[in-house]
Amino acid sequence: MSRTFPTSVDVVIVGSGPCGAAYARVLSERAPQATLLTLEVGPQLADPPGGHVKNILDEQARSAAQRASEGPAPLSADTPTDTMDGYADEAPRMARPGTWLLPAGYRQPGEDGLPNAAMSSNVGGMGAHWTGACPRPGEGERIAFLADLDELLTEGERLLAVDDHAFDDAPFADEVRKRLADHLDADRAEDRRVGPMPLAVTRHADGRLTWSGSDVVYGDVTRANPRHTLLPEALVTRVLLTDGRASGVRVRDLQTGQEHDVAARYVVVAADSLRTPQLLWASGVRPHALGRYLNDQPQTVYAVRLRDVGHADQEDVDPRGRSSIVAQSGVSWVPYTDQHPFHGQVMQLDASPVPLAADDVPTPGTIVGLGWFCAKDLQDSDRLEFDETAPDPYGMPGIQVHYRLTEADHASIAAATAAVKEVAAALGDPLGGEPFTFGPGASLHIQGTVRMGETPDGTSVCGPTSEVWDVPGLHVAGNGVIPTPIACNPTLTSVALAVAGARSIAGSLSERN
Template sequence: MITRSADVVIVGSGPTGSTYARIIRRDWPEARILMVEAGPKATARTGQHFDTLSDAERTAARLMAQGPRRGETYAPITREEWEARKAGKHDHSLQRRPGLFFANTDTPDEKAFAGFAAASVGGMGVQWTSGCPHPSKSERISFIDPDEMEAALQLADSLLGANKHPFPGDKGSEEMRARLGAVFNPGRPEDRKVQPMPLAYTVTEDGVITHGTDHILGEMVDEPEDMFRILPDTACRRVLHEDGRATGVELVSMNSGETWQVEAGTVVVAADSLHGPQLLYGSGIRPEALGRNINDHFLINRFLVTDIEGPLTSMSWIPRTDDAAFPFSVTIHGNDPALFPFPEKIEGTLVGMGLFVAADPRPENRIVFDEDTPDWKGLPSFSIHAPINEVDAERIENGKALAEKIAHTLGAPVDGFATTRVPTGSSLHYQGTLRMGEVDDGTSVCDRFSRVWGFENLHVAGNGVIPTVTATNPTPFIVALASIGAAKIAAERRTVARATV
């Protein structure tokens, strides 16, 4: 059955696309919603997180989610690559990430921006690491009322199923946080003190259930297809539009190559920070700021050993503060040396650290599109121009020094392992390419409701809409922003629908 019309078409099935569907359904029960996803349905339950699968099922699901490299088994890390990683040098295996594909046409090396993406029902929402921290006040958006933003973040917690303290009674992690707090808590407000990282987990007697987009969609996954339908293996080639109004979408089956059009009252492009701009560009929607200001949290990794007795089940978090002194967000958690790709002798309890470093949005850092070279979906391919400048380099070095300080606060750095910065883009938190703005002055793509400037019924979603300098995992932030945009659509469209009855 080919769907020919819908009240709302959502391009992309990840966390923000699913949020648009869920909130529109909440506020506009009669809406007919169509969601399209370029990748396949890789799990038995719609939107099920890959971590809830058996090892064999997870491997199969990842192979299905690799877009143009679907079904391709990547070569495992070599000893040479592992030694390079330990020494703080470039490890080429980091560009081979099961479950993802390299979307950037640049050569995947230490100089290229790591443009990874996923293509399966649920998008990155079935592979994410489930961190649910709230952004600091300075990371939030000045032209959105603080109370409205806080309410949206609380709603995001509910949609994601964020658990603020998933492992109470983890004595080792509590001792870790006490040591860190003695150093970092003085002078911090309560919400920025060292704390457990909130995770989208349900903890049961049988283990942990990681939440995917099935948690966001809730009962919608069982709705009749005439009310809510997800089309897998279906790419959107073009948003159809006329005189500032989106009229529908042009779709193509990734299996048969058949193309068709769907009329739509509203279109939401929730196709990630790389492919959202790509779709708008390919549709002839090209505001000046489209694809510009791309930035990603620089990611610094450090292994350390501690005398704190494990297992350290809980993840600890040192939040970013609102002053310039701490533009970092740090996660610290127990590690198992048995998971190293090659045997390493470790004395003491092994701990891993990931330190996100804020990066400034700069208009000259941008996605560059190539209309003459189509990608696997038939859209303009792209490369990413985002060199590191002096400000970035200084923050990165400060981040490395902080990682060493944290290591010595808890114990000692692991001998033979350097403090490393992984290739830019490796955090998968690309931002700014669809940035939100207060006024239509050419520096932004959309308004506070994520509605594209100059359009009355075209919205965008995902990390790309974030306009601020951030260091914090962005998932709750973008789900909150999506909920605001979705509520706006439902309020306006349902009012119109009622008036025409």
């Protein structure tokens, strides 16, 4: 079937992940007169668009959605749909369902590289596959020059439908948090104490849990907006510039191969932390900081069995009895502090992330997985480079990753490993040997490549409203905008920053109209 690409709109949004969806939502609410076009390189997986694949109950249909998200290199058809399957294996590169790895250029000689850096290509972006964790940044993670950060985070929580208490009735959840708090809370500020993990999930009246994807961020107001168009399988190859200002995009229809130029008053590039700087570079927008301060979160995991607890009644409390798509039976949060510069995600698992004996069937909620994320030692030299002579599978400039773990990073990983072991001892009996640290990129929390700054001093790509320095009308969005070395899951923060950018565009559109 043929489809129509408009010749002109008010705002083009490149990418349909949570941040691209946040721009569409805020603009639909605040500038309903504006014409909006969202372009997504991957296919639409569900209706409504952008839904989370965990909400697909049929395993075959879920697998098909994951394969369709894996861009130019889909995994084999028999790949397990459970993202926890093989979660802690020691493979040098981890290909997770619904994502695809850089085929080349992920490590340079003598460097650590990002062998596990992954992307997804589908309507909803990584928001169709993520774990839904939405903690707020604190202390040194916060962006000091944003006075309204807390209000923006609150708005981000609204768009993502964040729930602080989705799994409060999980077996032994209170006991897990009590043991964590007894061990960790004594020297913490009140807002940095152990608590339930804020999750982007919705609990329905019948007990079902559904995960927030971009569909939730879009909301009814965007879906009902007759001035918003979403076109999947559309590759944006260039941001068009006129007299130094963003004036539209060039897009290739992947269904037909035809190219179209779409004029726009504003362009928002919300591809991801790898492909957003790639598109800017391909468009001739190349500030010094573009692709630099590349930031992954080193991640160390461990597992324990709770000691000295009774048996839970699985029929009454096991979340699998209410929803076949929820693998966790409780998620707790150990917030980052400057004194303890790690972010802890503590999951009570229905299946251990380390191998169990064949006859070892755990009582629901008694197997606890610990994941400690470290803040990266930010370096200008950790960067992406782009090579037009070695194009990627989409024909865009090939990505070359330069990335090293510094001495400070290795010290941080060692401290996180020690902290995980101490916490594990407070909870129960370890399963397996020593804690396991994933290879670089495995967190999928890549940041910094189009980072925000307070002033155009050469260390940032965009300003506080995410507008690119010296390129009026061009905004960037996603985890790559985050300028601080945060250790917590970044999605809530990046959506909050997208809210600020969308409000800025909405205000300008209203003034011009």
